[in-house]
Amino acid sequence: MSNVIPHSLFTDFDIDLFKAGKHFRLYEKLGAHLTEVDGKKGVYFAVWAPSAKAVSVIGDFNFWIEGEHPLNIRWDSSGIWEGFIPNVEKGAKYKYKIHSHHGDIKTEKADPFAARCEHPPNTASIVWDTTYTWKDKNWMKKRKDINRLDKPFSVYEVHLGSWMHKAEENRPLSYLELASELTAYVKKMNFTHVEFMPIMEYPYDPSWGYQLTGYFAPTSRFGYPEDFMFLVDELHKNDIGVILDWVPSHFPEDAHGLGNFDGSHLYEHPDRRKGYHPDWKSLIFNYGRNEVRAFLISNAVFWLDRYHADGLRVDAVASMLYLDYSREDGEWEPNQYGGRENLDAISFFKELNEEIYGSFDGVQTIAEESTSFPMVSKPTYLGGLGFGMKWMMGWMHDTLEYFKKEPIYRKHHQNDITFSMTYAFTENFMLPLSHDEVVYGKQSILGRMPGDEWQRFANLRLLYSYMYTHPGSKLLFMGGEFGQSDEWNFQQSLDWHLLEYDYHKGIQKLVAEVNNLYRNEPALHEKQFVSEGFEWIDYNDSENSVLAYVRKGENEKDDLVLIANMTPVPREEYRIGLPASGSYKLIFNSDAPEFGGSGYKIAKQYTSEAVEWQHRAQSVVLDLAPLGVMVLKKFKSAKKS
Template sequence: MPNAIAYSLFTEFDINLFKAGKHYRLYEKFGSHITTVNNVEGTYFAVWAPSAKSVSVIGDFNFWQETEHKLNVRWDGSGIWEGFIPNIGKGTIYKYKIRSSHNNVTTEKADPFARRCEHPPRTASEVWSDNYDWQDKSWMKNRKKNNALDAPYSVYEVHLGSWKKQIEEHRFLSYRELAEDLVDYVEEMNFTHVEFMPIMEYPYDPSWGYQLTGYFAPTARFGYPDDFKYLVDTFHKKGIGVILDWVPSHFPSDDHGLGYFDGSHLYEHPDRRKGYHQDWKSLIFNYGRNEIKAFLISNAIYWLDQFHIDGLRVDAVASMLFLDYSREAGQWEPNKYGGREYLEAIDFIKEMNTEVYASFPDVQTIAEESTSFSKVSRPIYDGGLGFGMKWMMGWMHDTLGYFKKEPIYRQHHQNDLTFSLNYAFTENFMLPLSHDEVVYGKKSIVGKMPGDEWQRFANLRLLYSFMFTHPGTKLLFQGGEFGQTSEWDFQGSLDWHLLDYDIHKGVQQLVKDLNTFYRKEPALFQKQFSYEGFEWLDHGDHQNSVLSYFRKGENEADNVIVVLNLTPVPREKYRIGLPKAGNLKLVFNSDDKKYFGTGNYKNNKLKSEELKWNNRENSLELNLPPLGMLAFKYK
């Protein structure tokens, strides 16, 4: 049979943009594309392999023989091999067999731009196309408002493989099944957004999806690409945004993946000090190479463009920013200025955010970044990295550390809770209680809490109440919303049977109501990234372990006063200073009986007195429930 027919989707302009690292829609050109040439239907293939001396498309259709369908190298020095193969179409299984001009190495690789991959553990690519009919016009038209930084933004983090299993058949739920069960649940729980741990194709389940081989393919574990679009579409029709975890920081060294692609260090940096992650035993992209920047930015754009995704949570940003990340002296080389910053990676991040927001100004990028690197969520023109938000890892660490302590010791550690407000407005922070906090012996969130069963769950309710009234957007990992007692198991399913018990149903109801409270009270979100939206009433009562503060919106009438009693000792006739005189009304009580609280500590007389307290002219006596949060508004 003849070699692939000479044919190209690339224009000279495409090639120049690709070489310059400025082509951000490479998925429209690379990979496999079903088309018609000379009135014959078939598939066009294009792959980047500049160190190859030959590239063949192999698959079932040619008995995996490399002599059958060899691609043609372009004459322009781009390193692109391409060609049209007639009479093969959707569903065709294939790989690229690449003979390298370096050391006579031969590799068999999956297509880096494949839109569908075989179900793991099989590793080939699949020719694919779909013409999904989107039904989310209303959401897309209005999502700028729903994704705005002054809007409520409460995220339910989900690992699709372990949220719920099909019990009888002990299998994953499909994208289509999740479009029923998961969408209805997220809507019932009143979250504004859902975030999926990586759904791009990955070979190894214990990686949780964070080591990718198919950057452009939704994993086949749960169905087809159009099924995943249906899932996103269904969320949108319910008014719920969809965020994807995205991993441009590293990739695995599996034989069929991107590593040593054409017999050379094509995607990974050739210097292991920049090209190999010692912690994760994975490879690091060569951010200084133009074509790699174009590949990664095209991938980010692809999910926003083709799948209507509303945000990208970018994984392991800290590992990209610093040359010495998790390396000892002598294992890294300073940049040209003698510093530890990875300048090429920083430039890539800025370029990625610039293009994302230029093309999709109504989405958000969110950095999982654990260091004190400045201006992560500040505009690039202001010297920032250009992310929309950043995870507030310090808040998470300090808050969980505080809540783990027996209440008798909390009086000595109140600063653990108050310290976050010293820097809360230096970034657009998201408060995460993520999957990383409930694995590897860290226990579940409720498992970290001290005391007897009632106290542990009261502590959990108090933690969530503090989280939802603290400045910043919110993220909660699956299972936390009903007090999952065991650590997260990626192979299993959430322990839904726990909802047979009132104490777990109480936590679930609390989270549902906190989401509603957050969404309906402008003071909790309008100025969530501004110091103007927060003021302490009293952060100094260490002895009683009580905190009080108020959240402020655009209108003074929307302001919310919050009081936390962080011990199991009720505080009756506890006086707090007030910002002004007036009558108050209780708008939230984490100790309500419907949450499995005591429901015993009433506050019926909520009229201020002209009695100076906490340097304020007016004050009020309250009955504070044990391990409880009360929130008030002026009538």
């Protein structure tokens, strides 16, 4: 007699949606669910394995013996095996023993929908209840307004395992410890959001979390699922949004994972030209299979629903969009129209974004997409992919290349630093200085800066000030905000001891201040994605390597004038044209002594003159600090005669 009681959480409608690839709340049905049947407490298990001829739940409650708790396959050709096992409790460890029709293979698989996983290198799933009493009601009510595209998005990118270590124990902080330490720090630094590199369970530390095996479970490295909820809750209570890195592009071949799940290519594409990623030695999801699309979209929805995430940054979008991505001729097959676009992935993205934006108020999806694929961040009803924002990889590359150059040579590369404005409004761009830019021999951001010690830090202040006054939202990887000297090492803490030194402390103060400027000056965010929010004053003075431009808000009184001197040579009596007559005050100077600057004397207030300059009726003469950005704001209009 079976120890499994027939039971199902699925309705016929659920099954129809699942088969059609339209069930986007599968986590409510598949997986392990604590429940009660016929007065008995226990767990309902359900797993999709259509090519299996037998599936058993094995675990510490049955000594991992196959056959003690066999699941029943549903009659409706859905491929779902299910059943209720009495007396199994929260905390029980389990896997699925799957006997396949293909080659008489038997495998032990972790639950794809497990709410909690064992700490790696152990690989079992754990029965868990993710019930949590949220205290972020105020945040959830107002985030629709906070997360709009005309509001500031200044994102602090964090790798939880290496942000800060408990020194005496030489271990990363737990979710609960981060809830106080990280929240206080992000608030102090005036970032609006944090972005966590993948926190879903992953087996291999050097993957940084980008090779997932537990798509529905926060990694057990830092605590329990409810501990991670508490971290999100604390950030929300302090008006800090939470963005999660999400990886629908590929998954590892680990034996307990999704690969060859029921003896068949269930989750991965069966054609290796579409189902295997040569760079990452990993498997690629079959985006054309209905049930796989439902799995992935359900997973995205899960983190927004159960964990109150405010956005998803979708990893490696370009690798999904193109059939020939990282492949030589002959290693890929064109689509039905002879093109290189992956039509299944394109339609998947559109459906994903339609579901997310249709179901949740105040969330954003952000694409890490490095090509010129059109309309990534445009709505699907206009033919776009439907993302809210896209990383501006071209800006990142050109800007870092420019800043690496000795200032004396920058006059020959003026176009490199201005080129981004030719395409800045084709997408809703986020400017990223991410973890990818501080690893694998690229050096830290500070390490790229040329010159002596003072010039290196001045260049870094200049870079951040330019970044925060350039159109678009912002992302800065942890450590960059205080001038981490060495490349990022995922195995150790950031070098917080550097804050004992004034230059590093000055960088930290500057980042807090540019965050403050970006948040509080409407001209820097209200029109950050539209051309009406930006206007060049002059980009042609390559001889002096000076840029001057205007950032505009909804109200003309909020407009800002910005001047950047890209060399260590002060420019005295430098004239620029002004957008309007009146009196202007200096509201920001990256060369200020409190940031570690030279303290070069520049006036705090200016009055326009009726001298035509740079095709403008009004102009002003000012002194430019070395390697500095200054921001002017009009506070008084000219008197009418």
